[in-house]
Amino acid sequence: MNAFKFLLVRGVFPAFILSGVSGVASAGGLMLYEVGQEGAGLANAGAAVLTTDPSIQMNNPAGLTELSGTQVNLNGQLLLGAINFSRDGDNSFDGNEGGNALKYFPSSSFFISHQLDDRASIGFSIVGNFGMALNYDDDWAGRYFTQKASIIGVAFQPTFSYKLTDNLSFGFGPRIMVGRYATNVAINNNPLGLRDHDDGQLKYRAHDWGSGGTVGVFYHLDDRTKLGISYVSQIKLKFSDEPDLHGVSNPILAAALRRVNADELDVDMKIPQLALASISHQLDDQWTLLGSVGWQDWSEFGKLGVEIDGNPDGSSVSRQIDRQYKDTWHASIGAQNQMSRKLRINMGIAYDSSMVDDEDRTVDVPVGEAWRFATGLNYKVDESMAFNLNYTLIWMGGMSVEQSKRSGQTLSGDYKRAAIHVLGGGATWRF
Numbered sequence: 486m487n488a489f490k491f492l493l494v495r496g497v498f499p500a501f502i503l504s505g506v507s508g509v510a511s512a513g514g515l516m517l518y519e520v521g522q523e524g525a526g527l528a529n530a531g532a533a534v535l536t537t538d539p540s541i542q543m544n545n546p547a548g549l550t551e552l553s554g555t556q557v558n559l560n561g562q563l564l565l566g567a568i569n570f571s572r573d574g575d576n577s578f579d580g581n582e583g584g585n586a587l588k589y590f591p592s593s594s595f596f597i598s599h600q601l602d603d604r605a606s607i608g609f610s611i612v613g614n615f616g617m618a619l620n621y622d623d624d625w626a627g628r629y630f631t632q633k634a635s636i637i638g639v640a641f642q643p644t645f646s647y648k649l650t651d652n653l654s655f656g657f658g659p660r661i662m663v664g665r666y667a668t669n670v671a672i673n674n675n676p677l678g679l680r681d682h683d684d685g686q687l688k689y690r691a692h693d694w695g696s697g698g699t700v701g702v703f704y705h706l707d708d709r710t711k712l713g714i715s716y717v718s719q720i721k722l723k724f725s726d727e728p729d730l731h732g733v734s735n736p737i738l739a740a741a742l743r744r745v746n747a748d749e750l751d752v753d754m755k756i757p758q759l760a761l762a763s764i765s766h767q768l769d770d771q772w773t774l775l776g777s778v779g780w781q782d783w784s785e786f787g788k789l790g791v792e793i794d795g796n797p798d799g800s801s802v803s804r805q806i807d808r809q810y811k812d813t814w815h816a817s818i819g820a821q822n823q824m825s826r827k828l829r830i831n832m833g834i835a836y837d838s839s840m841v842d843d844e845d846r847t848v849d850v851p852v853g854e855a856w857r858f859a860t861g862l863n864y865k866v867d868e869s870m871a872f873n874l875n876y877t878l879i880w881m882g883g884m885s886v887e888q889s890k891r892s893g894q895t896l897s898g899d900y901k902r903a904a905i906h907v908l909g910g911g912a913t914w915r916f
Contacts (some may be wrong), residue, residue, distance in 0.1 A: 516759065517614040517780060518835075518857075520594035520875055521560025521909035526861020526875035527832030530819030531775025533701065533713030533763035537863065537914040538871075539596035540699045542608045542644045544761060545715040546656030547597050547703035549606040553915075558596040560873075560911030565589055567904045568619075570848060572626060575887070575897035581798050582898075583625035586851075587905065590618055594911075598644075607657075608644040613637065615662070615756060619849070623671070627896050628684065630888060631849040636670030638722075638756065642699065650859040651704040654791075662756060664722045674735040685732040689750065691724035697756075709767040719785065720756040757782040771823050775833070779815035786810055786827035809845040814838045817857070829863040831875070851900055853884040861909075869915050877907040 496756035514886035519525040524532050541548035566587025577909025598608040615638030623632050639662065643813040672685035701715035728750050763777040781835060835857035861875030869870030881903040887896045 502792075503560040504506070509610075511638055512518065516757075517592065517593075518563060519875075519907050519909055520612055520614050521562035521865050521911045522558065522594060522596075523861065523873040523875065523911075524839050525562070525834065525877055525907065525909050526831035526859050526873070527819035527821070528817045528835035528857040528877065529637050529815065530777050530817040530833040530835065531763045531765045533761050534703065534716050534761045534765045535763075535775070536703075536711075539598035539608055540594065541609070541764030542596060542598070542610050542646075542656070543594070544610070544612070545643075545701035545703060545713045545763070546644040546658050547654040547701040547715075548713060549644060549656060550604070550648045550654040550703065552598050552606065553600055555599045555916040556597070556913060557916075558911060558913045559594075560909060561591070561593040562596060562766060562907060563589060563591050565906040566906070567906075568849065568851065568900060569903075570621075570625075570851075570886070570898055571901055572896075572898040574768075575895060576621070576626060577894045578626040578629070580624050580628060581622055583621035583627060583653050587617070588617045588619050588620065604648045606646050608646075610642045610644065611639065612642070613639045615640070616664075623669075624684075626784040627848045627888075628671035629673055629890065630670070630847065630850065630896065631840070632669040632671055632686075632788040634666075634670075634849070636664065636666045636754075638662050638664045639787055648703055655701070657698065657700040660697045660717065660720065661694060662696070662720050662722070663692070664724070664754075665692050666690075666722075666724045666752065666754070672730070674733065680878040682734045683732060683834055685734065686728060688729040688731070688870075689726060690729075691726040691752070693722045693724050695720040695722045695756070696731065697758075711765045711820050713763045714761070716760050717758060719758040719782070722756065724752040724753045724754065726750060757786050773821040773823075775819045775821065777815065777817045777835075781813045781815070781840075783810045784812050786840075808847075808850065809842065810840045811838075811842070813840050813878075819859075827865045831859070831861045833857070833859045835859075843885055844887075846884060847888050848886055848896060851884055851886065851903070853881040853900075853903065856880045870912065872910065872912040874910040875907075879905040879907065 518529040536548045536551035539556050552587035556642040568586040570583050592613040597766045600606050616636040618631040629892045642658045642660045644658035648654045669691045674682040696719040697720040699717045759781040761779040765775045767773045770825045802820045815837045817835030822830040841852045859877040863873040865871040885899040887897045
């Protein structure tokens with residue numbers, strides 16, 4: 486392995502490999518519950534049994550049998566973050582504190598369902614519920630770990646559901662995800678502090694797609710109580726592209742770079758499998774209580790394969806990076822208040838564990854446990870149309886970071902009062 490590739494694999498690239506996968510997204514990980522649908526106002530409570538519109542197929546494909554005729558649901562939302570890093574006395578890097586790393590992030594969703602007969606229904610969905618973006622100042626103290634990056638995953642899912650009995654339904658669908666990964670990281674041209682050259686920069690942009698599947702069951706325990714269980718399989722993405730370097734003025738790096746004709750960088754990423762169980766119980770004509778528990782397999786996401794092809798001797802170099810991620814657990818409770826024939830109010834609270842311990846947290850993936858406080862409304866204009874509005878506060882609080890380079894320099898500090906405000910809404914048309 487030549488010197489440049491050694492630095493890329495062992496020094497630069499492991500520091501930013503996940504920088505676009507911001508754990509501030511949700512769920513103690515990166516999978517958003519919110520895509521603007523009515524259930525966002527419940528903090529995911531009852532998500533696998535909430536059959537008010539076709540968005541049920543995102544959380545439980547079996548729920549489509551509860552919908553009549555043809556229905557279309559279109560949603561959008563905006564995430565406004567407050568993710569600010571503050572240095573402490575143990576920090577040894579110069580530069581500013583990076584500003585708000587998550588100023589805004591939009592997402593949307595589309596769902597359609599069609600009842601074939603009294604037993605069978607089909608549907609289709611397009612959902613952008615995975616990923617996030619980070620954007621620190623270019624000259625901030627943590628620039629050698631990450632500057633700006635994003636990963637976006639959009640899932641496409643055709644769905645089929647069937648009523649096995651009057652009370653029990655089963656549903657399934659293949660899930661195809663298209664992903665885009667992009668990141669920028671600064672390169673230190675003065676590793677020993679002996680010169681005064683500006684930083685260089687490495688940029689990486691790549692696309693890929695992967696496939697998986699989802700299955701679910703829906704059961705009427707009685708006239709007032711519904712149960713739902715669903716499972717989504719793992720999806721593998723493999724990003725491959727040539728890293729683009731600018732402003733490398735360090736003579737050792739520059740000489741090594743001149744000897745490199747081609748460098749292909751492969752990044753293996755596993756979108757985790759997940760399971761969800763939900764229940765709802767109608768107390769009376771006005772009030773319904775809902776709850777959910779869930780599991781997401783983030784321990785597999787933390788093991789990333791990095792491969793660089795194009796060595797002069799034709800060989801390849803592999804390296805496995807383990808970020809010590811853990812599976813996450815979710816619990817939520819919520820309620821719906823049917824205030825009138827047209828107006829329904831939603832509210833919910835949820836907790837998600839963190840996919841990383843405090844000592845393993847990094848600034849490129851500032852993950853922590855998350856609390857959700859959500860509310861929203863659904864208004865039926867007439868029998869053919871309804872719209873919803875919702876708001877969620879995702880509260881992560883304080884998250885400490887102590888991250889070091891091989892030189893011994895340490896980036897130390899914390900994210901104080903980290904939070905995300907989620908504003909969403911959508912409309913449903915019934916035919």
